[in-house]
C-alpha cells in the first residue's frame with residue numbers, strides 16, 4: 001500500500017494517560033475546600049422544582065444542579081439507532097532491546113492487514129526508539145475473541161519491525177470498545193440534571209473522540225453558571241457534522257473497501273491539520289466542501305440516500 005507522511009503545523013498530537021488525567025483533576029479539586037468527595041454507587045437522579053437529587057448507596061444528596069456521566073439517560077434504549085458499530089481495540093505498550101521506532105512519527109492508520117472483520121487498522125505511537133504503543137483497531141458490530149487481536153498484534157510487530165516475541169516485553173495492555181452510533185441523546189436526565197460525557201452522547205460517532213468535546217461543553221456550562229444565566233442548549237455536534245458522521249457510519253458498516261479508499265484519499269489529498277480541524281468539527285462549510293471534493297462522491301450520495309429518513313428529519 002501507499003504511505004502518506006506529513007508534519008503537523010497548526011495542531012499538536014498529545015498522548016495523555018487516563019491515570020495522569022484523572023489524578024490531575026482530583027489533585028486540583030482537592031485544593032478547593034468547597035469540593036467534597038464521596039465514593040458510592042449511584043442508583044438514580046431525580047428533581048423537584050429547582051432542586052436536583054442523586055440517590056446513592058450512601059444516601060441522598062441534593063443540589064441546584066447535577067452534571068452526570070454515569071447513567072444512560074431515560075429513553076436511551078428506546079432511541080432510534082440505525083447504525084450501531086463499535087470501535088474496539090487492544091493495544092500493547094512494548095519495550096524492545098534494539099532501536100526499532102522513530103519517536104518523531106506516529107502511524108495513525110495502517111490498513112495493511114486483513115479486512116475480513118470490518119474496517120481494520122493498526123495504530124503506532126512511538127514514545128522513544130525502544131518504546132511504543134501499538135494498537136489493533138476495528139470498526140465493526142461485534143467484538144472478537146481476545147486471541148485474534150493478540151495474534152494480529154504479534155504478526156504486525158514481526159512483519160513491520162522484524163521483532164519476535166522474545167525481542168520485546170509488553171509493559172501495558174489497553175483494551176476498549178467505544179460505541180459508534182447515530183443515537184440521539186437528550187441534554188437533560190430530568191430537570192436540573194444534565195447528561196454529559198458518554199452518557200450525554202459526547203462521543204463523536206465516527207472517531208470516538210470525547211475529551212475535547214467534554215472540555216468545550218464544560219467551559220460553556222461554567223461560563224453560564226458564573227454569569228448566573230440559564231445553561232444554554234448544548235449539542236454535542238451541529239446538524240452538518242451529525243450528517244457527515246451518519247454518512248461515514250453507513251459506509252463503515254456496509255462498504256469496507258470504499259471506507260478504506262476514503263481514508264486513503266482523505267490523508268493523501270488533504271493537509272493533516274485540516275483533517276484534524278474537520279474531525280474537531282471546527283471547519284467552515286467551504287472547507288468541508290473542499291475536503292469532500294477530494295473524496296469519491298458516489299458512495300456519499302449512496303449513504304445520503306440510504307440515511308435520508310434521518311438526514312432529512314433533523315439527523
Ligand SMILES: Cc1cc2nc3c(=O)[nH]c(=O)nc-3n(C[C@H](O)[C@H](O)[C@H](O)COP(=O)(O)OP(=O)(O)OC[C@H]3O[C@@H](n4cnc5c(N)ncnc54)[C@H](O)[C@@H]3O)c2cc1C
Pocket residue numbers: 040041042043069070071174175176177178196197198199208209210211212
Ligand atoms: C481504552 C480507551 C481509550 C480511550 N481513548 C480516548 C481518547 O484517546 N480520546 C477520547 O476523546 N476518548 C477516548 N476514550 C473514550 C473515553 O471513554 C471517554 O473520552 C471518557 O472516558 C468519557 O468520560 P465519561 O465520564 O463519559 O465516562 P467514563 O470515563 O466511563 O466515566 C464514567 C464513570 O462512571 C462510573 N460509574 C458507572 N456506573 C456507576 C454507578 N452506577 N455508580 C457510580 N459510578 C458509576 C464508572 O466506573 C466510570 O468511572 C477512550 C476509551 C477507552 C475505553
